[in-house]
Structures are given as C-alpha cells and as structure tokens.
Amino acid sequence: MDVFTKKRLVIASVVYWLLLAYIVIALVWWFIALEKQNHRMADYKISELKMDDPAFQAKYQVITDERHIKDVQYIGEGAIFLVVILIASIFVYHAVRRQIRLHSQQENFMMAITHELKTPIAIAKLNLETLLKYSLSEEKKQKMLQATLQETNRLNTLASNILVSSQLEGGRYRIAKEDLELSDLVKTAFNDFRNRFPDRQWQSEIEPEIDINGDSLLLQILVNNLIENAIKYSPKEGLITCKLHQKNKTILFQVMDEGAGIPDDEKKRIFEKFYRIGNETTRTTKGTGLGLYLCKKIVEDHNGHIKVADNLNRGSTFMVSFTVKHVHEQ
Template identity: 85%
Template sequence: MDVFTKKRLAAASIVYWLLLGYIVVALVWWFIALQRQNHQMISYKMSELKMDDPTFQAKYQLLVQEKHIKEIRNIGEGSIFLAVILIASIFVYQAVRRQIRLQNQQENFMMAITHELKTPIAIAKLNLETLLKYSLPEEKKQKMLQATLQETNRLNTLASNILVSSQLEGGRYRISKEELDLSDLVKTTYNDFLNRFPDRTFHSEIEPEIDIDGDPLLLQILVNNLIENAIKYSPKEGIINCKLSQKNKTILFQVQDEGAGIPDDEKKRVFEKFYRIGNETTRTTKGTGLGLYLCKKIVEDHHGHIKVADNLPRGSNFMVSFTVKHAHE
C-alpha cells in the first residue's frame, strides 16, 4: 500500500472513529437523561402520596416497581442500541477499508496490465520491423524470432489469465472434468518452458502415469502459472525444480525456486486477487497479481489445497495437493 493510500485510509479512520465516538456519547447522554427523568417522575409521584392513606404502602410499592421496570427498559433499549451501533460500525469500517484496499489494488492492476501489454507488443513490433528492414544472419533471425515468440506467449498467458479469471468469478466457465494423465500434462508444460528459456536451469522429478479427474485447460494454466512465477522471481543462475508425485490417494505438485522468498506475513496474501508484494511504482518484476489468485481458484475448484512455504536454504516452494478417489497402483 503506497503512502498516499495509507494517509487517506488514516484520515478516513480518524473521521470515522470521531463520528462513532460522538454517537456513543450521545447515546450515553440519552440514557442518563432518561434515567434522570424517570427518577424525577417517580419522586414527584411519591411526594403526592399521603401517609394517612390506607393504600399508601400498596401505592408506594407500585411506584418502586414502576421505577425498577423503567430502569430495566432503559438499560435494555440502551444496550441493544449500543450493540447494534458497534456491530454496524465494525462492518462498515471493515467494508470501507476493504473497498479502499481493493481500489488501490485495482489501480495497481491497471498500471501493471498497461505495462504488461505495452512491453511485449513493443518488443515484438521492433523485432518484426528489424527483420523486414534488414538482412540479418540466420542465427540472429532465429534469436529475434524466439524472443518475439516468448513475448507472444506472455501476451497469450496474460489474456488467458484475465479471461478465465473473469469467467470463473462470474460463473460463466463450465468446468469439464475428465480423466487425464497429469504426469503427461506437467511434463509437456515443463518441456515447453525448457524450449522457451534455454538459458535457465530446470530440474524435474515427475512420476509417470498419475491420473486425475480435472479440467485440462485449467490444470494447464495452473502448472504454467506456477512455473512462470518461479522464473519471474528467481535469479537467472537459480535452479527451478518441478516435482510431481503420488502417495496413496494424495497427489502433490511442487514448484521450487531460489528467489528472495516470501515473508511469513505475506504467504497467504499472495493468493489474493490483484495482490502483489510492494507497489507498482517500486516493483520491477513483471506481473499483474492475477496468476496466483487464479491458481488458488483452480485448485479449490478441483477440491485441492495450495500453499507456499520456504524452499530452504533460499526461495519459495509452492505446493498443490489433490485427493483422488482411487490410489495409484
């Protein structure tokens, strides 16, 4: 959260709590005034009683009872009003803070998405114009075409993340679960990254013939996003490890990197929509804050669990677990 947003949130919080304090003080004052009025009315009625009246004691007891009933009523009404005010204030306060945070995240998302769209388009355009304008050696042509293909794949991944995320949230995406070879899907995606990033170091431990009931497109997006996330946040000399294993009825998919890691207080928040560590004005790593959110949504739609832990001695370890109906033989 940037400094401007923090100041705006702090100012809104101060005004809000001042207004709430005024309302609570007004309620307490109303309660005291009612109690005082009740005591005065009862005292006046008692002063009107005559000692020589045969019904004096009965009337006195009735007035005492009336005073007690009104006190209980005032206390009950005041307590209910106070409870309603406090509960409503807490809900409103949380909603306002959530709305301000969401607005800030959406602003960051728009800045990120603009950068994510402009950069690959500019690179691809420059490479294609260079290829058309100049006669280059074959090796340099292939290198430029490879770079253009990488940027095009980035655009395709970005468009898929935005589209699928919107469809899943709006309930417009119909998940078609079918039995598929998860080992083959992970291996194919892994090999694709090997070809796309020949200068990076990859390592894999993928057990064969692990089957799962799932949506092929969503699971491919899941694997693709986790590996791409590891590439983005790892140094070029770091090793990216991709593991897939099954023990009894539990399938475990892991992507480990050797990046800077994620602080403990950020480990759950990285799966929130639009959330990214830092802010768009200081962050240099490419991304929109949708990839991990989409991963969590896909895993949950497949009744699985996703979490991130430290990859000792350095980096992060994203772990996805699924429970299958039949254990792998």
C-alpha cells in the same frame, strides 16, 4: 500497501472512530436523560401522594415499581442499542478497510496490466520492423522471431488469466472434468518452458502415469502460472525445479525456485486477487496479481490445497496437493 493508501486508511479510521465515539456518547447522554426524567416523574408522583391516605403505602409501592421497571427498560434498550452499534461498527470498519485496499490493488492492477500489455506489443513491433527494414543473418532472424514468439505467448497467457479468472469468479466457466494424465501435462509444460528459456537452470522429478480427474485447460494454466512465477522471481543462474509424485491417494506437485523468497506475513496474502508484494511504482518484476489467485481458485475447484513454504536453501516452494478417489495401480 503504498504510503498514499496507508494515509487514506489512517484518515478514514480517525474519522470513523470519532463518529462512533460521538454516537456512543449520544447514546449514553440519552440514557442518563431518560433516567433523570424517570426519577423526576416518580418523585413528582410521590410528592402528590397524601400521607393520611389509607392507600398511601400501596400507591407508593406502585410508583417505585414503575420507576424500577422503567430503569430496567432503559438499561435493556441502551445495552441492546450499544451492542448493535458496536457489532455494526466492526463490520462497517472492516468493510471500509477492505474496499480501500481493494481499490488500491485495482489501481495497481491497472498499472500492471497497462505495462504488461504495452511491453510485449512494443517488443514484437520493434522486432518485426527490424526484420522488415534490415537484412539480417539467419541466426539473428531466428533469435528475433523467437523473442517475438515469447512475447506473444506472454500476451496469450495474460489474456487467458484475465478471461478465465473473470469467468470462474462469475460462475460462467463450465468446468469440464475428465480423466487425464497429469504427468504428461506437467512434463509437456516443463519442456516447453525449458525450450523457451534455455539459459535457465532446470531440474525435474516427474513420476510417470499419474492420472487425475480434472479440467485440462485449468490444470494447464495452473502449471504454467506456477512455473512462470518461478521464472519471474528467480535470478537467471537460479535453479528451477518441478516435482510431481503420488503417494497412495495424494498427488503432490511442487515448483521450487531460488529467488528472494516470500516474507512469512505475505505468504497467505499472495493468493489474494490483485495482491502483489511491494509497490507497483517501484516493483521491477512483471505480473498483474492474478496468477496466484487463479492458481488457488483452480486448485480449490479441483478439491485440492495450495500453499507456499521456504525452499531449503533459498527461495520459495509452491506445493499443490490433490486427493484422488482411485489409486492408480502401477
């Protein structure tokens, strides 16, 4: 959370608690005023009684009973109002804080999406203009075309993440589950990234013939996002590892990197929509804050679980587990 957002939260919190304190004080004042009025009315009625009246004791008892009933009534009403105000204030307080945080994250998202769109477009345009203007060697041409292809793949991934995220959240995406070989899907994605980033260190442990019932497009996005996330947050010399295993009815897919790692207090929040560690104005890594949110949504739609843990040496390990209904017999 940036400094500006923190200031807004502090100001909103101070104003909110001041207003709440005013409401509670007004409620207490209302209770005291009614109690005083009730006792004054009872005292006035008692003063009007005549001591020599044979029904004096009975009338006195009626007045004191009425006063007691009124006391209980005011205490009950005041307590109910106080409880309702406190409960409502807690809900409103958390809702306002969520809205401010969401607004900040949306601003960060707009900044990130602008950067993510402009950068690949600018690189692709520059490469194509260079190819048109200059006569380059075949090796340089291939290198520039490969770089342009990588940037267009980034644009395609970004567009897919935004579109699918919007459709899933709005309930407009129809999940088409089918029996497919997850091993082949993971292996194809892993080899594709290894070919696109040959300067990286890669390692895989993919158990063959692991089947799953799921949406091939969503599972492809899940695998691609986790591997791309590892590339973003790993140093160039760091090892990126993909593992896929099945034990009984549980399929476990893991992507491990050797980056800086994720602080413990951030581990749960990284799966929130638009959430990214750090500040958008000072952050150097690419991204929009949709990738991991989309991963969590896809995993949950496939009745699975996703979590992140520290890698043994350094970095992070993202673990996805699926429970299959039928065990594949090998």
